[in-house]
Amino acid sequence: MSIEVRNIHKRFGNFTALNDISLNFESGQLVALLGPSGCGKTTLLRIIAGLEQADSGIVTLEGEDASVSSVRERQVGFVFQHYALFKHMTVFDNVAFGMRMKPRAQRPSKQQIKDKVHELLNLVQLDWLADRYPSQLSGGQRQRIALARALAVEPRVLLLDEPFGALDAKVRKELRRWLRKLHDELHITSIFVTHDQEEALEVADKVVLMDHGHVEQVGTPEEVYNHPATPFVYSFLGSVNLFHGRVEEEGLRVGADAVPHTQDNFTEGSEVFAFVRPHELRIVTDTGYTQGVAAKVVRVLSFGVSARVELDGLDREKDQHFEVELTQAQVAELALIPGQHVRLVPSRLKLFDRPGYVSADAVSNSGSKQSSTGARA
């Protein structure tokens, strides 16, 4: 079932949780709402479920305005962050709950309920736990029971609030893969909320990036990672190096240094943010070299598949830190030593407007300005 939200606004007192959100969720897709704490993603999910009411804007489910129907009528499956399993009921009773609450006329027979519950428990591979109580289950098992319970009412859409948030890293990874597999089997339109970028990129068909109640970008995992639309997305997905610079004729001026750059859609003299991924920086040890940003090696971390070099900017007042990712071979060849002065040369730079002066807030402010372009899916 397709879901559309249009012009959703939601405030809690003075706090704007959602500011004019419009999104389209296509039928059968698995979509991640990704963003930092307080960005409004859970509020949006709860509004879609009908657990919260938007101040303005509408939610349509399969073209029908859902604002008029109550939660009970929406037929959504909702998986709560802390599972919200009924503590005093067995796993079986938890899963059967939704069917048993139906009006007598629509209620399945006892045998039908029993069959359905076992079918669902088999689906989540936990049939052997039917008689246990939630307190006797592990976190991952509870999560899967919560999912089975949500599926029992044959929802038209599945909403998951931080589905793996309360689990430890190993279980989380397992469940991620399992959820993806389950979705591929059931093909039920699903939306899940997460603050973990790796989780979103790995599991979802489509990622919606949110910040401060705005949608920053919508796209496939590849699109949002490789072509971030805003500074926020750039810095939220993966590690990134940030330069404050000014566009000049021969390239980009960063402090006293000049960085080679060819990007013609910025007028000369405009103040910009420049983003570079760690693997897009080259380290030059040649002291005669004048291009690139001067820096000092602090630490070389050469374990794992790739090696990381941590560096400090030479301008003490700016207190800048950089990170460069190299192959083990490159590191061995460079033979860097802590304290050594080098130059950093970007192979690819992504520039964004930097209106006014620079402050910590500037990143997100300029980000939200550009969000209108990315808001529509």
Place this chain on the structure above:
Amino acid sequence: MISRTSHRSTRFERNLATREAPWVKWTLLTLSLSFFALFLILPLVSVFFEALRKGWEVYLLSITEETALAAIKLTVLIAFISVPLNLVFGVAAAWLIAKHDFRGKQLLTTFIDLPFSVSPVIVGLMYMLVFGANGWFGAWLVEHDLKVIFAVPGIVLATIFVTFPFVARELIPLMQAQGRDEEEAAVVLGANGWQTFWYVTLPNVKWGLLYGVILSNARAMGEFGAVSVVSGKIRGQTNTMPLHVEILYNEYNFAAAFAVASLLALLALVTLVIKTWVEHRASSHFNATHMVPADVNTLSPRVMP
């Protein structure tokens, strides 16, 4: 205020940093237990001792005598009416305060606590002012041949007032600590309001509910000050057990007074036994069903008279 007393002190006793020198420990133990014995145990023991001072025959006669039986019946009747009324109120108020957000909630909570801070004597006085012969509804009541003051309805009203907050105060923190997730889950799964309350909320608060009922029952049966003002103390008619004790005592019929008092003391002991059992059940329920241990801390300490 279901307290989750763990009787294990070993974590303190085994730890060098949290234990005192033996002489300090023994001094504290001696002082506090002596105080406990002097102020709590001795009065309790003396009730039974005085009751049986003149032998079992006098004792049995005192509690089976006609006016004593009438007092017992009235006391049970009063509790039977006032406790369920306050139970319904407590559940409604707790559902309102714990599961909904609205402006004025804090004020309402304070109002619910109000009866605790009113002296029982003043409670009696207030109902005199409203329903007494010269009170607001006095003339109307006389006209319709209804009697509230110096009659059973007055006693019921005064008892309801003094036991008013017991169930509500027990349920509110409990329901608040449990949050709304389970209820929301039930609603998403298609349950209606009554189904949600009956199948999800109630099973989670049953021990707290029982706890509140037991405490309010004890208070309802034992209330003295408020009831003594509005009862008129007509033997055999408006005399509750505590009032009967007073009358016998003032007539220097000590053995009979203590005999009836011993029944009330037994009621208190039974109350404490059930209360301890409920606490035990509630804490094992709590331990067995609570998934996030950190939530334990959200139960704030509460004490009620």
Place this chain on the structure above:
Amino acid sequence: MAFALTPNTLFGRQRTGTFRKTYSVLPGFNLSLGYTLGYLTLIVLIPIAAVFLKTSELSFAEFWKVVTAPRVLASYKLSFGASMIAAAINAVFGLMLAWVLVRYSFPGKRIVDALVDLPFALPTAVAGIALTALYARNGWIGQYVEGVLGIKIAFAPAGVLVALVFIGLPFVVRTVQPILEDLETELEEAAASLGARRWQTFRYVLLPILLPALLTGFALAFARAVGEYGSVIFIAGNIPLVSEITPLIIITKLEQYDYVGATAVALVMLLFSFVLLLVINALQAWSSRSIGGSR
């Protein structure tokens, strides 16, 4: 997501008019609000209003004369004074008892723990006659204290104190006990590792943490004691100007059909109780905040 999980804090700030709710999917708001408010008004608010209205039949001068009559003043002194002392005694011994119950194991501990609530469960009249029997000249305690030491307890102001100590004890124990139980042993380990002696640890680490709860318990015991009637009248002797408590003044006036006079004195007590209720609420807020802060 932190903010969505704690909607209370955010919703609390919302201003939508008194008793107007913010959206919730859980039903029953109007029903439970209507029932709660109706019942509250009928049982509690109207009777309380009656006290205020009845008192307004008096001019202020008349009111003042009634509430400051020598016999009434003497009763305030006794009621408030004895309640204060009783609450203080309870604070000391209640803390000690709570400490012993949490920290030490000894035989019969469960029974002691259960019986601490006896004053909540035992009807006050029963407590009153039992204490009187104990402390009277021929009683188990009275025969030594009065007969040998010559200190009169029953039928004297000291008797009032004894009764008030009895009814107030559980308040302090039950407010302090849960805080003591939740204390992390790390705090004391840290203090010890920093060189604090046991007494210093108690004085500078534990006591400040326990203080809000201790004060709350004190205030609760005090509030209860001021209004107490049943357990006191038997043991007090009720001698005008000497051992007559304020609630008894109200009863006496009622028995003389002096409704206005009784109401005037009741109003003074009622106002005092309300102030105390606010203080207790503030203390409890402080208490729960400081517990939150210490974690």
